[in-house]
Amino acid sequence: MLVAKPDMLFGKRGMNNLVLFRDAKPGDVTLAKASSWIDEKSSSEQEVYFSFDGDKPTGEPSVDKLTHFIVEPFTPHEQSEEYYVSATCVGDDDVIYMSAEGGIAIEEDWDNKVTEIAFAITATDDEIAEKIRANVPKDVAEANKANFAEFCIGFFKAYKELNFAYLEINPFVMQGSKIELLDMVAKLDDTAGFMMVSEWGDVSYPTAFGMEDKSPEEEAVELADSKTGASLKLTLLKPEARIWTMVAGGGASVVYADTIADMAGIEDLANYGEYSGGPTTGETKFYAETLFDLMTREKDPSGRGKVLIIGGAIANFTDVAKTFTGIIQAFENYQDKLKAIDVKIYVRRGGPNYEKGLKDIKEAADRMGLYIEVYGPETHVTDIVRMALEK
DSSP states (O other): OOEEEEEESSOOOOTTOBBBBBTOOOSSSSSSHHHHHHHHHHSOOOOOOOOEHHHHHHHHEEEOOOOEEEEEEOOOOGGGGGEEEEEEETTTTEEEEESOSTTHHHHHHHHHHHEEEETTOOOOOHHHHHHHHHHTTSSSSGGHHHHHHHHHHHHHHHHHHHEEEEEEEEEEEETEEEEEOEEEEEEEEEEGGGGGGEEEEEOOOOTTSSSSOOOOHHHHHHHHTTTSSSEEEEEETTTTSSSEEEESSSHHHHHHHHHHHHHHHHGGGOOEEEESOOOOHHHHHHHHHHHHHTTTOOTTTTTTTEEEEEEOOSSOOOOOOHHHHHHHHHHHHHHHHHHHHEOOOOOOOSSSTHHHHHHHHHHHHHHTOOEEEOTTTTTTHHHHHHHHHHO
């Protein structure tokens, strides 16, 4: 007997009636039947809900085609043999969650069903193992407690050593000393990609269900991000739009995007992203050139000049002058194309060497004949959005 289900970065597959095995008699789900079911489910777009109130879906569904499936042997078992374990980072701690009840209803009555243990990042393997053994959920059968603990210890070690952002097995089945993994969710911390090359191998990051495929530029930035300790992010919203941002810092990128959407409307915002974490001059130049290439491909349909906002809060350790050198180098290569779309540039930045950075970028833009206004931390963080839109 087989089980078939989609493998496309979403959960609640059972709740969405996207698991083939339910209510089937032993031997009913053959390879031929699984193949026919996959053909049926992949032939048209499917609605997938991510949240439920009991059995009732809530919110709006994501709609897309199913393209990837898993077909695997079914493990005969009783519901009482299903268990749950997951791990993630909460604040400065790593946390493991364990339960004697696994399956699709794990979130119901979570506080009473799930045991939570937090570990400081400095905790040793022995300290972790001892604490897990001492906190095995009370509902785990006595005969299974030792195997359950050892499995969770190994699970948590893999989570930490392989730099998972989140790891969940729900459920795993324990039948004596035999353990079967029935379903898993795993999220890698791509910020750690540059130091996990040998452990992860050639990892690709698929697009989430319901999202459009990434552009070559978004993929290029994602690849660059995986090779550095800095953070480089780019999402194209509307490439033909007028307002482009190059924002330092994840929090600042949200603030700028919200401010632009509030003042100008989301339809005028071309992109969303960030460069932060102390990128090198070369990395900043690459990121800037990627943006400049995209924003200069076509003029504004209404004949307006385009706006480039180079914003950010006050950096803690990023050398502003160093990153601005990369932006200046990108200006040099794209100055004619930037002038052709009548771009107006607004800069607001603070942090180490910000005075030199602002002076350098202002002088360089003036020399190239690019319109630019520069401001330091004395100006409110998003005031340049208002200035740009008023002019």
